[in-house]
Amino acid sequence: VNNLSVFPNPFSNTTLISFDATENGKYISRMVNIMGQEVFSQPIDVIAGRNSTEIENTGFAKGVYFFTLSNGKKSVIRRIVIN
Helix, strand or coil: CEEEEEECCCECCEEEEEEEECCCEEEEEEEEECCCCEEEEEEEEECCEEEEEEEECCCCCCEEEEEEEECCCCEEEEEEEEC
């Protein structure tokens, strides 16, 4: 995974996660709060090239979270703020 971006960040309602993948596969996107508790997890079918997925605020508390995108071999983490 390359060029992972989160926009907008901070966000209130939705945010768009965009990234480049080097190969097709099943990836897992997940978000944890600062206590390390998982609050969101979703599998993503990824194609080689540019991909994107959206996260909707379905009642997350305001605060700092950590978003992880993993293909089982490597993971990329980004800090997300919900306001």
